[in-house]
């Protein structure tokens with residue numbers, strides 16, 4: 001098998017190729033077999049039995065388009081990135097940001113160990129220092145008990161590693177919140193962490209003479225952080241645009257109304273990759289936005305500044321609970337294929353790709369916003385949806401959407417009028 005570092009994800013005009021040509025490229029890039037190609041080609045990788053095993057009351061499935069972002073080089077490895085998303089422009093934008101970034105070496109990414117937090121809420125605590133003291137004295141025993149929950153995780157050097165405390169004052173009482181810090185390795189971690197905190201809470205109640213209420217994972221995993229950085233050269237994007245991007249970034253820094261949209265653009269990329277790989281994108285979203293206001297002021301997840309040569313440097317830092325095992329990552333056929341396309345070895349590597357994709361997405365959105373605005377391109381791509389919504393048939397959808405673009409009037413009413421004219425021709 002070809003090793004990843006000699007692969008080239010810079011694929012000229014991928015968007016102009018047909019489905020078979022695109023699949024051929026992905027097949028040879030990722031060494032996909034005939035069955036995998038067939039599954040992708042047939043658009044039917046989730047059958048009723050499989051779906052019915054995942055959730056309750058299944059009646060059908062809700063498919064999303066799966067596309068490929070090209071041009072990504074992250075830590076010197078080329079990646080084709082699968083993205084499941086319904087919004088036009090997102091994949092093209094990420095690919096174009098990655099294309100410029102690779103001219104200066106691509107993305108440099110890193111991530112911490114996969115440490116998740118399990119919370120146990122102890123209420124009616126009579127004596128806080130006695131309670132903390134008791135837990136400290138029995139720490140070894142506590143870690144030992146919870147680590148019996150998953151022998152495979154322990155054999156991989158994962159498992160519960162530490163205990164931390166938070167004291168939360170409410171009107172009614174002061175509560176002691178125990179944080180169990182668990183290295184979940186390549187899993188998302190909710191199952192193992194929740195099992196551990198539920199198991200240990202009766203022991204903690206007894207030790208501390210308290211009543212435990214909530215025992216659940218925290219979706220703000222501040223010890224499971226991914227970072228990425230890229231440089232966009234001034235000669236490739238212009239000094240004027242760089243200045244405008246920096247000005248636009250200032251608005252996100254100082255205004256939560258803009259910052260929410262700024263961060264939403266980042267999550268366009270991260271969520272699309274999370275969905276493609278069968279990851280829990282709601283958990284990643286929750287962590288991202290909670291992290292963004294950890295200082296009590298909602299902040300952008302990225303930052304931008306100039307390097308010594310006046311090039312634009314972008315950085316992202318955020319918690320990412322990416323998994324390469326567990327959940328549906330290995331039971332959903334498409335998720336399995338997407339992980340194979342990425343050829344990721346660990347959840348840490350997947351988190352680094354997500355962070356880099358989020359940064360690329362953010363840069364691309366800012367660049368579009370400070371130049372043409374996003375509507376021009378976006379509406380061009382969206383014009384086909386509008387034509388269909390207005391009643392265009394498969395046969396005339398392209399013609400109607402082209403006419404709307406030419407007239408610079410992309411709307412349902414115009415589409416309806418054009419469809420009528422078309423029919424009467």
Ligand code: MEV
Nearest residue numbers: 261262264265365366374
């Ligand atoms: C649209 O889905 C995302 C953007 O609004 C992000 C941004 O404004 O930075 C374009």
